[in-house]
Amino acid sequence: MTATTGLIAPPKGITAQGLRKSYGEKVVLDGIDIQVSEGTVFALLGPNGAGKTTTVQILTTLISRDGGEARVAGHDLDQEPDSVRESIGVTGQFAAVDGLLTAEENILLIADLLHLDKAEGKRRAAELLERFDLTEVAKKPASNFSGGMRRKLDLAMTLVGNPQVIFLDEPTTGLDPRSRRTMWEMIRGLVASGVTIFLTTQYLEEADQLADRIAVLDGGKIVAEGTADELKRRIPGGHIRLQFNDVQHMDAAVQRLALSTVTRDDESLSLQIPSDGSIPALRAVLDVLESSGIHAEALTVHTPDLDDVFLALTGQDRKTATTDDSATAVKETQR
């Protein structure tokens, strides 16, 4: 679809090469490349402090960069910063709403700053309040809103100008699971209307759910990029786990399966056999066990998910990472 925009006109999505940024001695971005096709969702996934927000700040003209080139919506960041600003919408980590103004006044403020005429501003405001289910609280000050409502208002304000490219910097951080799902629905709605979305998140499920392409950012570098499936395939996280009652049967199983890649855990009396989890692979293992009369207590199949990708690529220890808040939150929201 987007192939036609390739050669002549500059691509309308986002392109960046070799973005670098340091604060003093601390290198925050160490030369990252980004390519987001028009009308797609790109997720920048990474742990806290990986440089996600810095990337967004550079691409949205908030801060300068130390090196690299970037174009957003076909405009060069340096040469046409105002054209970039006219084409983008940004929803940051903290809802950028004016707490003392009402929901409606907040939207009208943005409409005024976009130089829409009064009637048009009113019309846009009514439309957006309706779309984001905020009509009932339109006349209430935003400081009384819940976190989820503030985000919705924030996103509504972002959309007043019909931006072609929308940056969502951790749009669901701090939201409860229900509000998170509502936000996802809204993001899907935006994609359907043809805008390009640049999303940052520390939630793997969010990237998996929403993004066409995912880049994993860690320590200022992109350590992996691809679709969710491609990323999952890169990580040998899939395995069959066999649980035994005694060491003898386990030893026998190790001998019979005769695979150098089998990992044994003597403490929990279990074996991990790398596998894609397909039925023929399972059958092969079961056949071996049955033909040699080995009793296994239980068999579980573990297929790789983005958790494995993330933890493997960002160099976090799995054990510590799963006790981490963000990882727990992901687990909680998984069905």
Next chain:
Amino acid sequence: MSTNSYAVRDSMTMLRRNLKRAQRYPSMTISVVAMPLLMLLLFVYVFGGALGGGIDIPGVSGSGDRGDYINYVVPGILLMTMTASAVPTAVSVCSDMTEGIINRFRTMAISKASVLVGHVIGNVIQTVVALVVVLGVALAVGFRPNANVVEWVAAIGLLIFLAFALAWLSAAMGLGSDSVETASNAPMPLTFLPFLGSAVVTPDSMPTVLRWFAEYQPFTPMNETLRGLLMGTEIGNDAWIALAWLAGLSLLGYLWAKSSFNKEAKR
């Protein structure tokens, strides 16, 4: 491209926003009016009798009384109204910076200056409201200026010029503060600066070092000019010195605020 042509329109939008905010959060306005009012009543009713007889009030021959002292102290109280009213600028600018809405403004194709201009003009308007209240109370408790229309216009003009200079300084302080608490404390020293001038007593009655400071600090010539305009005391060079200070402070505040604002977002 469109940035400059929309500067006025964007500034008006920001001004409307700030006036709305001031309406919704009146405690800030009330507290900045309360301070000079308390000072006025304190100096008139508690110290007024003693000070009226104790200091050499210009324009009054011999020992003065409470009534003479009211006329002496009100111009200083008006200056204090200006300094106290500058505090909300620092607070509102800082809360904009820390609450994230500034990043929304910065990512829009609007006139960059409008954000600060909106705050500064909004604060000047707020200050004029405070000035009217304090002046009203001063007249009610016995302030009897002898100024004609031209002198009134000049006096009000001087005060508004001061409000403008202080609003820029305060905005710069707000930009330099990490938290709203710091921002509300930063302009505090300004509030009390008129005390160390000719606001409540004549510098002649002060010890040498303090008197030296009082004579050369910016609020003394402003105070003397204001007193001269309202009460008819001698102004002399003070008007020009005051105007020079005001121009200098405005420029300093403006440049300081501008350079802080243009610095990159932290982090």
